[in-house]
Amino acid sequence: MKSICVYCGSNFNGDPILQKAIEDLAFTLANQQITLVYGGGSVGVMGVLANQVLEKQGQVVGVIPQFLMDKEVGHKGLTQLIVTENMHQRKQKMADLCDGFIILPGGFGTLEEFFEVLTWLQLGLHAKPIGVLNVNGFYDPLFLQMDVMVQNRFLKQVNRDLVFNETEASVLVEKMKNFNAKPDDVWFRDRNLA
Numbered sequence: 001m002k003s004i005c006v007y008c009g010s011n012f013n014g015d016p017i018l019q020k021a022i023e024d025l026a027f028t029l030a031n032q033q034i035t036l037v038y039g040g041g042s043v044g045v046m047g048v049l050a051n052q053v054l055e056k057q058g059q060v061v062g063v064i065p066q067f068l069m070d071k072e073v074g075h076k077g078l079t080q081l082i083v084t085e086n087m088h089q090r091k092q093k094m095a096d097l098c099d100g101f102i103i104l105p106g107g108f109g110t111l112e113e114f115f116e117v118l119t120w121l122q123l124g125l126h127a128k129p130i131g132v133l134n135v136n137g138f139y140d141p142l143f144l145q146m147d148v149m150v151q152n153r154f155l156k157q158v159n160r161d162l163v164f165n166e167t168e169a170s171v172l173v174e175k176m177k178n179f180n181a182k183p184d185d186v187w188f189r190d191r192n193l194a
Helices: 016-031 044-055 066-070 087-097 108-122 140-151 169-177
Strands: 003-007 035-038 060-065 080-084 101-103 130-133 163-166
Touching: 003 087, 003 108, 016 035, 016 044, 016 169, 035 044, 035 087, 044 060, 060 066, 060 087, 066 080, 080 087, 087 108, 101 108, 101 169, 108 130, 130 169, 163 169
Parallel strands: 003 035, 003 101, 035 060, 060 080, 101 130, 130 163
Antiparallel strands: none
């Protein structure tokens, strides 16, 4: 695994537990010479993570659309900064550049990116591991919702199990390295949910 795309918030609430988790992830990436691919921002969790990886002599590739560069939120000290025309190109480029995805705490954008690559995995459009770094139970309600989807037969358990849910960065990355995608691609055959 040479690069991991991390989806995370453009805000940071100052939580010391989250700060420690970011530092641990940055150490894991830099120590294992895994390039961080992320949204290119200098603010929020994004900026904290990028700075931590850079401080640890790691490689950081940012991908940011022009309109966010125009708002001056682009990070100016990265190993590489790629500017795209729009958000769709940004997401595609980030996915193309990485060997796996990690989700940190964030808001709507983070969830949207997470579910997009998870859906792509379920559909067999890629076979890259997806891991949630579940800091202080932040994503517990989301995993509960996934269980409700399984119980109500809108999601198969085998596809629910495609996502790693870990609290330690080193454990998460190790599991991702050994990932073998086995989505159930016949989800469309059982259309009658009654």
